[in-house]
Amino acid sequence: MSGQIIVIPDVSKASPTTNWRRWFSLENRFVPPIFITLILLIGHLSFGILESYTKTLLAIGTGIATELILGRITTGKWVNVASAYISGISVGILLRSPAFWPYALCAVIAITSKYVVRLKNRHIWNPSNFGICVILFLAADAVTTLSIQWGNSVWAMLVIWSLGSVIIWRLKRFHICAVYVVSFVLFAVLRAWIVGDPVVSEISPITGPEYQLFIFFMITDPKTTVRSRNGQMLVAFSVAAVEMILRLHSSIYAPLYALFLVGPIALLIETWLNSRKELKSKDEAHVFLPAGVTQ
Amino acid sequence: MKRSDVTRIALGVFFVGLLATPLVIKRVTVRRAKASAVVLDAGDALSRYGFYFTEVSHAAGIDFIHHAPVLDARLNPIMPEVASMGASVSVVDFDHDGWPDLYVTDSATGSKNKLYRNMHDGTFKDVAEQMGIADVNQDGTGVSMGSVWGDYDNDGYEDLYLIKWGRPELFHNDHGKGFTRVSEQAALPPWINANTAVWFDYDGDGLLDLFVGGYYAEDIDLWHLKTTRIMPESFEYAKNGGRKYLFHNLGNGRFEEVSKKVGIDSRRWALASEAVDLRGTGHPDLVVANDYGVSELYLNDGKQFRESGADAGVGFAPKSGMNVSAGDIFNQGKYAVYISNISEDGVLIQGNNLWVPKDGQVGKQVKYENLARDLGVELGGWSFGAQFGDLNNDGTLDLYLTNGYVSADRSRSYWYDFAKVAGGNSSIIGDADHWPAIDGRSHSGYQQKRVWINDGAGKFVDVAHGVGVTDTCDGRSVAMADLFNRGVLDVIVANQRGPLLLYKNTVTPKNHWIEFALEGTRSNRSAIGAQIIVRWNGQEQVQQVAGGSGFASENDRRVHFGLGSEPHIEGVTIKWPSGKIQTLSAPTLDKINDVTEPQ
Numbered sequence: 001m002s003g004q005i006i007v008i009p010d011v012s013k014a015s016p017t018t019n020w021r022r023w024f025s026l027e028n029r030f031v032p033p034i035f036i037t038l039i040l041l042i043g044h045l046s047f048g049i050l051e052s053y054t055k056t057l058l059a060i061g062t063g064i065a066t067e068l069i070l071g072r073i074t075t076g077k078w079v080n081v082a083s084a085y086i087s088g089i090s091v092g093i094l095l096r097s098p099a100f101w102p103y104a105l106c107a108v109i110a111i112t113s114k115y116v117v118r119l120k121n122r123h124i125w126n127p128s129n130f131g132i133c134v135i136l137f138l139a140a141d142a143v144t145t146l147s148i149q150w151g152n153s154v155w156a157m158l159v160i161w162s163l164g165s166v167i168i169w170r171l172k173r174f175h176i177c178a179v180y181v182v183s184f185v186l187f188a189v190l191r192a193w194i195v196g197d198p199v200v201s202e203i204s205p206i207t208g209p210e211y212q213l214f215i216f217f218m219i220t221d222p223k224t225t226v227r228s229r230n231g232q233m234l235v236a237f238s239v240a241a242v243e244m245i246l247r248l249h250s251s252i253y254a255p256l257y258a259l260f261l262v263g264p265i266a267l268l269i270e271t272w273l274n275s276r277k278e279l280k281s282k283d284e285a286h287v288f289l290p291a292g293v294t295q
Numbered sequence: 296m297k298r299s300d301v302t303r304i305a306l307g308v309f310f311v312g313l314l315a316t317p318l319v320i321k322r323v324t325v326r327r328a329k330a331s332a333v334v335l336d337a338g339d340a341l342s343r344y345g346f347y348f349t350e351v352s353h354a355a356g357i358d359f360i361h362h363a364p365v366l367d368a369r370l371n372p373i374m375p376e377v378a379s380m381g382a383s384v385s386v387v388d389f390d391h392d393g394w395p396d397l398y399v400t401d402s403a404t405g406s407k408n409k410l411y412r413n414m415h416d417g418t419f420k421d422v423a424e425q426m427g428i429a430d431v432n433q434d435g436t437g438v439s440m441g442s443v444w445g446d447y448d449n450d451g452y453e454d455l456y457l458i459k460w461g462r463p464e465l466f467h468n469d470h471g472k473g474f475t476r477v478s479e480q481a482a483l484p485p486w487i488n489a490n491t492a493v494w495f496d497y498d499g500d501g502l503l504d505l506f507v508g509g510y511y512a513e514d515i516d517l518w519h520l521k522t523t524r525i526m527p528e529s530f531e532y533a534k535n536g537g538r539k540y541l542f543h544n545l546g547n548g549r550f551e552e553v554s555k556k557v558g559i560d561s562r563r564w565a566l567a568s569e570a571v572d573l574r575g576t577g578h579p580d581l582v583v584a585n586d587y588g589v590s591e592l593y594l595n596d597g598k599q600f601r602e603s604g605a606d607a608g609v610g611f612a613p614k615s616g617m618n619v620s621a622g623d624i625f626n627q628g629k630y631a632v633y634i635s636n637i638s639e640d641g642v643l644i645q646g647n648n649l650w651v652p653k654d655g656q657v658g659k660q661v662k663y664e665n666l667a668r669d670l671g672v673e674l675g676g677w678s679f680g681a682q683f684g685d686l687n688n689d690g691t692l693d694l695y696l697t698n699g700y701v702s703a704d705r706s707r708s709y710w711y712d713f714a715k716v717a718g719g720n721s722s723i724i725g726d727a728d729h730w731p732a733i734d735g736r737s738h739s740g741y742q743q744k745r746v747w748i749n750d751g752a753g754k755f756v757d758v759a760h761g762v763g764v765t766d767t768c769d770g771r772s773v774a775m776a777d778l779f780n781r782g783v784l785d786v787i788v789a790n791q792r793g794p795l796l797l798y799k800n801t802v803t804p805k806n807h808w809i810e811f812a813l814e815g816t817r818s819n820r821s822a823i824g825a826q827i828i829v830r831w832n833g834q835e836q837v838q839q840v841a842g843g844s845g846f847a848s849e850n851d852r853r854v855h856f857g858l859g860s861e862p863h864i865e866g867v868t869i870k871w872p873s874g875k876i877q878t879l880s881a882p883t884l885d886k887i888n889d890v891t892e893p894q
Contacts, residue, residue, distance in 0.1 A: 098646035098668050101320070109313050113333055117311040139317035140641035141324065154720060197712065197731040204719030204729070213622075250711035252642055 004012075031081050035167055036089050036217060039160060040218030043093070043209060046156060056092030064106035070115045083127075084111055090128040090217060094210065095135070097143040106135040120271055124264040126224040128217075133260040136253050145210060145253060157207060164216040173220040179233040180219055181206065183240030191244060197264045200249075205255075214255050224263055226270045235266040332743075335761045344748060345687030348763040348786065348798035349354045356418040357411060359795040362403035364438045364460070367520040372732035375701045377517075378402075380490055381460075382789040383441035383465070383772040383847035387453050388413075389426075392469030393812075393887075395776045395851050396785060398428075398455070399795055400439035401404055404518075406432050408439055408457075417779060427474045428455060436488070437461010439517075441772065441847025445494030445503040447544055449769070449820040456505055458490040458847060461509065469549075481542070481550050487513050488537050494842030495570035495579045496819050496872050497557075497595055502544035503819045503842065508565025508583055509537015523728045527564055528721040531613035533587035535725070536564035558600040563588045567680075569619040569844040571630055571706040572826060573652070574661050576873055579824050582609075582830055584616025584634045589649075594661075608663045609634075614645040618770055622683030622692040624651075624670075624749060635678030635696065635846075638738050642710045646673040647681075647696075664836055671694075672747050677739035680773040680846035684784040685857030686762075688806035691749035697770025697788050701733070702740030704804045709738040741767040744788075755882075768793035776851035784810040784855055789848075807858045807869075810887040812842055816894055817873035821852065824872035829856050830865040853887060 044050045063084045071079030091106045110131025114123040117130070135143055168174045186203035205211060219225070219239060225232055244256035251257060340347035352358070361382040363375075381402025386395045394413035401408055407429040411419035423429035432438040441458035448454070452468035465481045466474040488511035494503045512535065513515065515525050527533035539559050542550035543678050554560065563585040570579040574594070581593040581600065589610040591794035593600035604610020609632070618635035625631075629652050636645035649667035660712070667673035675681075676698040686693040701709070712731035716724055723729050744764050768790035778785040778799070786798040809829065813822035823842040828835055838854045858864075866877040871892050881886050 025400075070306070074306075096644060098644060098673055102317075105313065105316055109310075112306070112310050112313060116306050134314060135317060136641075137692065138314065141321060142317070142644070144642055144644050154722070157720060195731075198729050200723050200729045201712070201716050201719075201731050204723045205715050206716040207720035207723065212716065247715075252711055252714050 001134065011163070013251065024293060031167055031171070032217065033085050033089075035164070036086055036093075036213075038094055038163075039209075039213070040089055042156070044161075055097075056089065058100060059092035059103040060085060060088035061105040062104040063091065063111050066108045066111040068113065074115055086217065087111060087128045087131070090213065091131060092211060094128070094132055094145050095143055096145060099142055101140060102121055102143045106131040109134055115279055119268065122223070122267070122271075123198075124224065124267045126218050126221045126259065126263060129256060129259050129263070133253070136256070138144045145256070157209075160209070160212050164212060168216060168220060171220075173222075173232075175218050175229060176225065176232050176236045177215050180215060180236040180240055183237045184243070187244040191247060194248065211255065214259075218256075218259055224267065226266050228270075231266070231270060235262060238266070280283050299587075305872060308453055326859070331757045332760045334763075334765065335853050337763075337801065338760045340758075341801065342683055344758050344762055345689055345803045346762060346783070348746075349801065350763070350796055351417075351799045352768070352795055352797040354417075355797055355799075356414075356420060357397075357795055357797060359399055359401075359409055359640060360792060361792055362401055362406045363792050364517070365404065366517045369520055369523055370517075370727055372715070372734075373727060373730045375703065375733050376713075376730070376738065377727070378770060379701060379769075379791060380847075381438060381440050382791045382793070383439070383443060383458075384774050384787045384789040384795060385442045385843075385849040386774050386787070386851045387444040387455075387778040387849070388455055388852065389468060391442075392471075394780065395778055395853075397774075398442050398444070400441060400457075400791060401432060402440065404434050404436040404438060405866075406438070408432070409444075410439060413778065421549060425473075427476075428457075429818060431457055431459075431464060437488075440490050441851050443492050443494055443505075444624065445505070445823055445842050445844040446819065446821040447494070447503045447505075449502070449815075451814075451820055453821065453852075454470045456492055456494070456507075458489050458492045458507070460511065461486060463487045463489070471767055477725075479668070480548050482552075483542070483550070484513065484540070484552070486539065487515070488515060488517065488642075489557045490847055491567050491568045491583075492843060493568050493570050493581075493888065494823055495581075496544075496824055497541070497570070497579060497581075497597075497600075498543070498546075499578065499597055499872055499874065500546075501815070501817060501819055502546050503821065503823060504544050505540075505542040505550065506568060506570065506581060507540040507542070508568050510537060510560075510564050510566065511537055513537050513563070524726045526727050526730070527587040528725045530587055530717040531726060533564055534562050536562050536585075536587075538562055539565065550595065553840075557591055558602070560838075561591060561602070563591065566617045567619045567634075567846045569621055569632075569841060570824070570886065571621040571632075571839055571841070572582060572824070573621075573630055573632075577870070577872075579872075582619045582621070582632055582634075584619045586615050586617065587613075589613045590616050590619075590634055603660075604652075607661055608665075609648070609650050614648070617679050618681045618696075620682050620844050621839070621841075622694070623837045624649075624683070624692050625753075626691065626751075626836045628828060628835050630837070631666075633672070633681055633683070633694065635675060635698075637677050637739070638674045639710060642714060644674075647675055647678055649673075656822055670753060671757075672745075674873050675745045676742040679771045680788075680848055682773045682775045682786075682845050682848075682850060684775040684786075684850075684855065685808075686746070686784055686786075686800060686802075687748065688802050688808045688857030688859070689751070690806075690832075690834075690836075690857050690859035690862070691751045693749050694745070694747040694755060695775070695786050696745040696747070697790075698744060699740055699742035699767065699769040699774050701736075701738040702767070702769050703733075703737045704735045705737060705741060707736040709733045709736040713738065723877075743767060744770060744847070764798065766790075768796070772846050772848040774845065774848045775855075777810060777853065777855055777887075780887065782810065782855075805860045807860070807862050807884050809858060809864070809882055809884055810853050810855045810857060811855045811867075811869075811882075812887055813869070813888045814889070814891045815871060815873070816892040817875060818871045818892055822871070826870040827854050827856075828868045828870070829858075830867070831858055831862045833853070833865075858884070
């Protein structure tokens with residue numbers, strides 16, 4: 001679900017040992033695509049989570065094609081398509097519809113949003129989150145999201161959580177996931193107290209695969225999260241808080257909508273704060289400049 | 296203007312266009328839906344669609360309201376959810392007078408089932424009490440969920456298997472004069488929580504066998520729970536439901552349970568089933584629609600079954616199967632299978648499945664593709680029972696679907712709470728205590744039914760409103776029958792906590808029809824499993840005598856074919872379950888043709 005422009009390491013100039021390490025290192029940029037592909041394959045081959053191969057391939061294909069075309073038009077170059085692959089595969093897993101068109105349309109909207117909805121040369125929505133939310137909102141009669149669990153086994157769930165946690169830890173983003181999960185659970189307890197439902201029924205959603213994808217691939221997207229560590233944790237908490245409000249209003253797609261709302265606001269605030277800082281430092285620099293010297 | 300600005304503007308316009316696309320699609324869909332929702336008067340419906348329905352239950356002497364079961368008090372918070380089935384109707388000519396009667400189940404403890412005898416004058420009279428099959432929901436014995444009829448002892452009268460959450464019952468029909476309970480003699484188990492059963496002769500020995508599909512596990516007494524961990528362990532992969540039974544008819548009024556021995560071993564949550572010879576092997580295969588999981592297809596070689604759902608394509612994507620009905624929708628001599636599921640805008644869109652055999656296949660293997668969307672029969676709300684039948688006698692099979700789960704407070708929905716638990720881990724979903732209280736809310740309630748007419752060119756069009764089907768009850772079971780021997784298919788619908796509806800059909804007289812009432816001799820006397828192939832005007836349609844289909848229902852034993860306005864019959868072939876093939880040289884049009892199997 002990352003919308004980042006992924007740069008392929010130039011392995012041609014490295015030594016064979018470095019090559020080997022680089023390709024198998026958890027830091028390499030292909031880890032997220034490989035991880036999400038693994039989730040897809042394990043989920044589908046074990047439990048048939050996909051609506052169909054065709055629909056997922058359609059989402060991936062249209063996502064990649066859109067990225068290539070728009071990248072070429074706007075930059076004049078063929079951009080790397082790894083992030084489009086992740087967006088496409090996310091749409092293919094998360095979206096549920098008996099029709100084909102929502103998969104194609106959602107993938108195109110997701111990728112196009114990266115090129116259109118930008119602020120200071122930075123896109124402000126996680127592309128797949130944007131695409132899925134828009135299609136859920138505008139085509140509620142035709143689509144839903146993944147709403148099933150990993151079969152009957154708790155093991156599949158644990159494997160994905162463990163593997164995901166290790167990878168996210170190595171990518172130095174585990175704190176985002178941890179804050180979100182802890183916040184979700186605390187808010188679940190609060191919700192249960194407010195509405196009088198069993199606590200486990202409020203915790204229940206986070207045990208499903210939709211949340212695993214949401215946590216490991218959406219809220220941690222480097223391109224659409226704020227830069228500071230504390231800021232990232234605050235945003236994760238805010239997403240959980242907004243989600244709780246939406247859930248109190250029976251919004252089935254609460255986490256997706258919460259990120260849709262909180263993500264850009266956080267980025268706007270960060271951009272504003274950064275520009276203020278820059279302005280301030282410019283002013284300070286200006287104050288200390290010798291007379292007659294301009295920046 | 297710079298090139299980059301032009302690019303930016305073009306991209307912006309493109310993006311707005313993308314966002315507008317779903318709105319345009321929605322507008323077109325809504326316009327189509329509005330067109331099909333127009334209520335027509337009888338004359339317009341007749342000229343436009345060739346038929347219309349009039350709901351005549353009260354005029355026909357039927358004022359039946361179904362009562363839902365009241366289970367263990369620990370289930371009270373979600374009682375409407377768990378006690379959401381039991382309304383059913385089956386068609387049977389129990390007294391062999393040539394007029395179809397109706398057996399209707401009730402499901403509250405102490406309530407009484409009805410046997411509506413056809414009085415030959417457009418009315419029915421309840422004779423269940425008199426016949427001894429009314430008081431079958433007594434405290435401690437469970438309650439009725441459905442019924443299927445078959446002449447298991449070949450004495451010429453249809454016997455009753457009563458599907459229950461509780462003690463299953465077999466009633467012997469004493470020549471239409473009354474019924475004798477023979478459950479113990481037949482060696483039925485003490486308790487099954489089932490919602491589906493079918494009579495069929497799986498081994499071709501001339502004796503009807505009985506398949507029963509469990510829903511809740513059979514060790515659960517829903518009125519006296521030992522635990523609240525009775526719910527499915529998963530919304531889509533549950534395998535903790537009731538076991539399956541195949542009672543092999545031994546011929547002396549006794550049955551032997553042989554399911555595991557012959558390859559039927561499943562604990563999925565069965566809700567519907569039908570036996571049908573899908574491959575033309577002469578052996579009926581068994582299709583089982585499961586709630587909370589994939590459907591199952593048991594291919595029958597006459598002695599053993601092989602579960603081939605995944606190989607055939609029907610058993611991979613897990614949904615919430617609630618109906619099985621088979622019909623030759625393209626007039627090609629092949630059965631398509633309709634399995635209903637759940638669709639709710641903005642929440643869960645499983646879509647119903649119309650499994651159509653792929654072209655060019657012969658022999659033992661069969662592959663299916665889901666053409667429900669292409670043909671227009673995919674979205675039917677929280678779908679339950681459905682049946683194929685030629686409602687306007689135009690020569691193609693139409694499809695009637697009922698739906699609606701829990702209709703309570705219209706303004707409040709249970710969907711959000713349902714979804715949050717349904718998506719959770721098995722340790723959560725499997726315990727009724729973990730489910731939020733429904734608290735008077737609706738759950739896919741007040742839904743519009745579907746009457747899809749087959750245009751013969753690969754599309755089904757919903758004309759429910761236009762032909763007078765406007766009820767929004769919580770429909771469960773649908774049965775079709777030529778109730779008044781007029782050569783048209785009437786539709787009977789059983790509704791949960793609602794009335795039994797009788798839609799009397801009026802069909803344009805320009806279309807012709809033919810019906811067959813079969814009686815087996817070497818085959819089982821009910822002729823269940825017989826295939827009738829009618830060839831006319833360069834096309835052919837196959838239909839079978841079924842021992843149960845749809846959801847908890849059974850159609851008229853007689854088989855009805857619409858033939859269109861100028862039919863030229865080229866031939867009729869009957870493939871009897873015994874293997875005998877009979878050709879009818881001169882069947883009579885617009886008439887019920889009685890056919891006895893040649894010795």
